[in-house]
Structures are given as structure tokens and as C-alpha cells.
Amino acid sequence: MNSGHGMPRSTRQYPTLIRRTCLINMPSQSTHLLDSLDSTLTAWLAERDVPKFRGKQIRNWLFEKRAADWQAMTNLPQALRDQLTAELPLWTSSVAKHTKAEDGTEKLLLSLADGGQIECVLLRDKVRRTICISTQVGCGMGCVFCASGLDGVDRNLTTGEIIEQILLLQNLLAKEERLSHIVVMGMGEPLANLDGLLPALEEAHREDGLGISARRITISTVGLPASIDRLAKHKRTYRLAISLHAPNDELRNKLVPVNDKIGLDAILDAADRYFDVSGRRLTYEYVLLHDLNDQDEHARELADRLSGREALLNVIPYNPVAGLPYETPTLARQHAFRDILEQAGIRVQFRHRKGNRIDAACGQLRRSQQEVFALE
Template sequence: MTATSSHNQTDASRSDAPTQSDSPTQARGVKPLLGLSLAELTEWVQQQGQPAYRGKQLHQWIYQQGARSLADISVFSKQWRSQVAEVPIGRSQLHYRSAAPDGTVKFLLRMQDGQIIETVGIPTEKRLTVCVSSQVGCPMACDFCATGKGGFIRNLATHEIVDQVLTVQEDFGQRVSNIVFMGMGEPLLNVENVLVAVRSLNTDVGIGQRSITISTVGIPGHIRRLADQHLQATLAISLHAPNQALREQLIPSARHYPLSALLEECRDYVKQTGRRVTFEYILLGNLNDRPEHADELAQELHGFQSHVNLIPYNPIKEVDYERPTPRRIQAFVKALQDRHIAVSVRRSRGLEADAACGQLRASQIKISA
């Protein structure tokens, strides 16, 4: 996903590309409580002169009962609540909500500084998955992406990431089972906050790491950095092309990261973690969905502990790419299967209008402008 004003472009080839990594609240030195662990919350309440057991109460009210301010926590004395009234928990405000007939719900959430991000709740019979954003906008400028057409504003802070999951969980009235970092932004350009958020979502919210997926187009050196964390989360690579030339056409930042180097880093990731890599491949009609493309992709992934997730394209107004026909999709699948490549097709979920990542946010910003 991605969106906003297209004037703030960044050289996405640099590992430190987005430098605005903190939210405005953090910049003023008032750190929100959301995202802090039980130990950190316990330390904080003790610093405020409260007994240690208040930390466990605070943790429960934030993560299980959805408190949006310290004033909501009735087990604390009114006197102490008034003393810490200015300390934010770090919850967002709902700006817009749009539900699709299949039950998928898109949320536009307003941050404290007025920036708007998009998150999605995707229910199935057995699961509730949240598609989480990691940045306001995105610097990667992928040509087929609605978010990439909007430019980059800033990184999301840890509490702004965790808040998305709590928001969806509260709206659906059921526990979130899976999280995918496939919303607005490039997670590995906000890796510090993303890693802390993964820890919080795992230990505080109670979502298993194996049920968390981190999706990236690939930032040089950062996949190895992720491997060093020894997470149980799934790594998903937004590949979208079987060769360097076509990948550069679709993903401008790919010119700084040759496909061969990206795949070598992925192989190192598999060796170090023992976990397979998922390769996401958006199928664009008559562009990257031909039999020869399937052949190239199979050759690149031969002997690789991996899985290919094919994603039929959701058209956006800004570009003329087409969704492939069902026959082309099935032919691509068969070509990979014949070459013993594990493959699946992601079923489209969501809105009939503004279905692609970032489109809902972009359309609402235009309306309010």
C-alpha cells in the first residue's frame, strides 16, 4: 500500500532512507504507553510512585480492555489519574470505515499529527487477519501501487503499528489470529519500530510469531539483519518479476539491488533461520504473466526453500495495467507446478471500489482536500 503527497520522495536504495522515524508525540519527549512490555509498564508506574502490581493492571487495561486514556482505568485512584492525565496511551482516531460484502473492512485511522493511514481486517471462517501499515505513504514508488503514487511522509512509531491491530480486534469483537505487514510502506525501512511492534504483538497482544508475516521489496543488507533476530515470523519478498529489467520497470528501487543479490540474501536467510521464504508475485495482464515469465521464475527459484504467492492485479486509476484473465492465471500456476515450484493464488478480498492498497486513503484525502 501507499499514498499522500508525491513531493517527498526519498532515495529508497539507502537503508536509512526515511529519517523521520518518530511520531510527533515521541519527538516532544512524551512516549505513549502502547507498545511497552509488562516489565516496562511496571517500571513506569513505579517511577510515578505507584506499587509494582499497578503495572500488571495497566498492561491488562491497555492490551485486553482497550483503554484509550489513563482516565478510563477505573482501578486507579482519581488523584493519580489526574496527575498523569497528559501521558498518552497512543490510540488513533477512526477517520473512515468501509465494509465489503465479503466481510472485509478497511479502516482509515487518523494519527495524532493528523496523518491518515490505512489498515484492513480480513475475516475468514477460522481466522481474522490484519493487514498492517508501517509507514505513512511509501518511498519505494512501485509503478503499480496506489500507495507508491502518493509518496512518503514518515515512519510509523511502534504504538501506531500496534494500535492498528487493537482497532481491528475491537471492531470485529474477536481476537486477531494473523498479521501481515503488507499495508502502506516498506517495513524494512522502519525496521527498528517494526521489530519492537512484532515483539509487542507477540508478547503483549498474544499473537504467535509464526502467524506474523513481514513483506518487503528488499532493502540491501536488511534481510540478513532480520535473520539475525531469529524471529519465527514469515519473510515475504515482493518480487513481481522474474528478471532484473522487468523488475526495475515495476519497482524503481530495484535498480540499486540486483535480483541475483536479493535472492542470494534470501538463500542466506533460509540457511540461517531454517524458514522458507514466500515470494509475492503480482500478475499483470500481458506484462509479467506469460509462459516465458513462469519459466524464468522457476529457474530462479529452483532448489529454493520457498513458496510463490500469485496475486492477480487490482487495477488503479493512475496506471493502465490490466488484471490477467483466469486462463492466464491458471496457465502460470500450472507452469510453476510442472517445475515443482510451490505456488498458490491469493483470492481477492475487499471492496468493489478502491480495492487496491492505498486507494481508499487516496480517495478520501482528495474528498477532504
């Protein structure tokens, strides 16, 4: 295991990531009904002289009653259900794998219409029911320890593909369970796909959608200042989580290669502007890697960075990924790191890892399945 001064993964892989990033604006093969549900349904119903109120019934079935298909919408005439089934596909993905953990975590690996695969997760924690969704096929940020970005990014997901994840995960809930929180922390960089993401979150927020408050929706980013500023101007002020992973640019450039063109100062300045507009406390994420960013000097420097900011530091001990050389710090090292931060007055929490046995970390399930297919 190398120290923080030298990375075991060669930077020669990064040009590949950049080339793959050029593909992100490629659309999926077909238009998704959920890309623009209201306008598509309104036009489709009008062309067939179907009363407009059927559109509201369909919306209610999808978001409130959790219908799995058109035939489940029993207050629609059978002939209309048959026509919808034949002409308007409700889902464009298929479940390639569905895994469950003892702690209630469930993960879906979805195969998309164009052959790509994405992951999304349902997490159960006491009364909370949180879903974690993806925004891209792969990821172009190149974080060296992350399974999602090992093969770069293929494309952005459409609004419909993002909404579909939300609804499919909600459909895993028992009747007495209710979806309470959404975190956009799955595959991809959410702020690189705001055009697809924001309309999807609007559907989740709408009263005739899922009715989830903006304060219960968190968007995670490695830190793209221009996109953070754009998000600050949006009518909804969602919670923002920024993945730091290092307290200085020298180390962060190695762990998060895109930082070389951005810099921590610019990211933190944009985060401060977002806080000024939204008034919502920001979360800073920090994946703790054995012998790389977990030393006492890293904790002290991180505390200096966050001092005086209204922020929560969320430390995530690394979840090992097959094929990568990174390791989880010892419990003693984790405790020492935490003690330094708390003594400096930083609000800190260590995230309890859920779903370890089902490859619940971002990108792991997709990669494990790719390896299985390669061996077959």
C-alpha cells in the same frame, strides 16, 4: 495498455520519490506512550507513588481486555483513570474512515498527530483473524502499480504508531474472536523501518502482550538484502515474504525501480541465507499485471528462478487503482500462468482478493480520500 517492454508511467516521477524518501527519519510530533510502554508507565507511576502492579493491570487491559480508553479500565481507581486521561494520551491517531465489506474485511484510515494518514486492515477467513499493518506514511520503493507509493514516503512510523494499529484493529473483533495472525504488508517498506517495527512485533509476541507466535507473523519486503540479513540475526525468526513481481532484472527495474540498485540475484541470495537461519519456508509475492508480467515466458523464467528453493509463490491478480493504467489479467491468462508454474513443480497459490469494494488494497483508501478532499 503497453507491453512489458515499455511502461506507461514516466520514470521522471522517480526523483520525486527519492526526495520524499529523505524525510523518513523525521519523528512524529509527540512521543507515543506505546513507543516504550513498560518504561514510560513505570516512571510515570513511580513519580506519583502509584503501586507498580497497576502497570501490569494496564498492560492486561490494553492487550488482553481490549480497553478502548483509560475509563474502561474499571479495576483502576477512578482518580487514577482521570489522571491518566489528562496526562497520558492512550491513542495519538484518529479514525478518519472505517469501511466494512460483506466478506468481513474491515479497513481503518487513520489520521496521525502530524497530519499524515495510514491504513490498516482486519481480514476474516474462516477461523483466522489476520491484521495487515503499515510501517511508513507512504512508501519510497516506487512500485509503479501501487497506490501506497504514488506520493513517495513522508516518514517512518514509530513503534507506538505501529502497536496502535494492532490494538485498534484487535478492538474491532467481537468478544469471541481472537487475533491469530499479523502480516506487515500495509503501507511502506517494513525493512526500511526495522527500528520501529521489531519492538512493536515483540509486544505482539510477548505472552503478556498478544501472545502471537513468530510463525504467525509475516513481514513483506521488496527485497533489501542488508536488512534481510539483519532480520536473520534477530532473536525472533518471523516469516518473510518477498515481493518479486518480475522474473528478471530488466522487467523488475521497470516495475520496482529500486531493483536497479539491488538486483534479483542479491535478493534471492539473502532470502536463501534467511531460510538457512530460520528454517521457515519463504513466500514470494507476484502481482500479476495484464500484458506486462503475465506471459508464458514470464512464468517459465519465474519457475527457473524458484526451482530448488523451499518456497511458496503467492500470485496476486492485480487490484486496479484509480488513476493508474494497469489491468487485471483475464482468467484464462491467470490459469495458463498457474499451469506452467505447477507443471514446473512450484508451490503456487492465487490469492483471493478480499475487501475489493472498500479499497482494501494497500494505499487505495488513503488515496481515494485525498481525491475527495481535493474536490471539496
